[in-house]
Amino acid sequence: MALISKSCEYGLRAALFIAARGDNGFVPIHDISRDLGISFHFLTKILQKLTQNGLLKSYRGPSGGIALARKAHDISLLEIVRAIEEHDIFSTCVLGLKNCGDSTPCPLHQHWARERTRIESSFGSMTLDKLSKPIANGTLRLTD
Amino acid sequence: MALISKSCEYGLRAALFIAARGDNGFVPIHDISRDLGISFHFLTKILQKLTQNGLLKSYRGPSGGIALARKAHDISLLEIVRAIEEHDIFSTCVLGLKNCGDSTPCPLHQHWARERTRIESSFGSMTLDKLSKPIANGTLRLTD
DNA sequence: ATGTTAAAAGAGTCTTTTGTCTTAATATGA
DNA sequence: TCATATTAAGACAAAAGACTCTTTTAACAT
Numbered sequence: 367m368a369l370i371s372k373s374c375e376y377g378l379r380a381a382l383f384i385a386a387r388g389d390n391g392f393v394p395i396h397d398i399s400r401d402l403g404i405s406f407h408f409l410t411k412i413l414q415k416l417t418q419n420g421l422l423k424s425y426r427g428p429s430g431g432i433a434l435a436r437k438a439h440d441i442s443l444l445e446i447v448r449a450i451e452e453h454d455i456f457s458t459c460v461l462g463l464k465n466c467g468d469s470t471p472c473p474l475h476q477h478w479a480r481e482r483t484r485i486e487s488s489f490g491s492m493t494l495d496k497l498s499k500p501i502a503n504g505t506l507r508l509t510d
Numbered sequence: 511m512a513l514i515s516k517s518c519e520y521g522l523r524a525a526l527f528i529a530a531r532g533d534n535g536f537v538p539i540h541d542i543s544r545d546l547g548i549s550f551h552f553l554t555k556i557l558q559k560l561t562q563n564g565l566l567k568s569y570r571g572p573s574g575g576i577a578l579a580r581k582a583h584d585i586s587l588l589e590i591v592r593a594i595e596e597h598d599i600f601s602t603c604v605l606g607l608k609n610c611g612d613s614t615p616c617p618l619h620q621h622w623a624r625e626r627t628r629i630e631s632s633f634g635s636m637t638l639d640k641l642s643k644p645i646a647n648g649t650l651r652l653t654d
Numbered sequence: 655a656t657g658t659t660a661a662a663a664g665a666g667t668c669t670t671t672t673g674t675c676t677t678a679a680t681a682t683g684a
Numbered sequence: 685t686c687a688t689a690t691t692a693a694g695a696c697a698a699a700a701g702a703c704t705c706t707t708t709t710a711a712c713a714t
Contacts, residue, residue: 368511561691666705
């Protein structure tokens, strides 16, 4: 089991890939799919979610593709995760209890609530521009 | 997407349930299943994994059931998670990259490696006896 | 207009996880 | 020995997640 779904992994990697290109032109999904090794049609649907949520913008036809809808410093990884994941991992009980919360906690609530808040703020503070610079450098990578 | 699988949630809840009973007798799986609202046959297989890993012990026939194989203070939640989850969530890359590590990190590695280590040690320090006491009290609960 | 490029949309398949059902194996007690 | 209680094991079904394929829509170029 992973923290986030495959779809979410792909969405994050694609967004970082687009941000790392630097220019403001539209990147064809086919290019992203090829370079990151992600199924084209599957990736298309994930990116659709991100455009529908106002994080990316798309353009059809020749020299069309996908681009960031806002400045890279204004898009956090948290927004991307929230747009793709249907269940909010940052507010669900680690034992799966529906009514778990501060008032009626499960045995792990006190511990897990702290951790998940920390992770949430970590994802919230990571923006596309911060992470994409070392990718453009070649210091960090998005593929195996 | 959740941090741990349903199987793992059930395994943790069942282990805490057994520990909270306090006595050393065998608890029939049917009782656990009924009280926690978990499918009997499904739970049986999860508990089998825990007995095979030496965390629980089982006994067949009348007045048989499941019991802790060791003292409650000697069983951590981390051991239970490790026995049930096939992939180790505490060592996998958050972006799903196979070779992500300190030498060839993904863009999130530095951040996520810290978080997952913290969670791992948190699960490692939580033992069944620590968490089961407030359950026996009725302060904390294992069901909705 | 027509053809080409590219995203959007939707149906369908495969795999994994979750859950159910049936049969065996083991222990107890009358 | 026989009925009963209980875990073990394995086949099967349902649901969700991951992925594929086909058709449609939009934009551009000639």
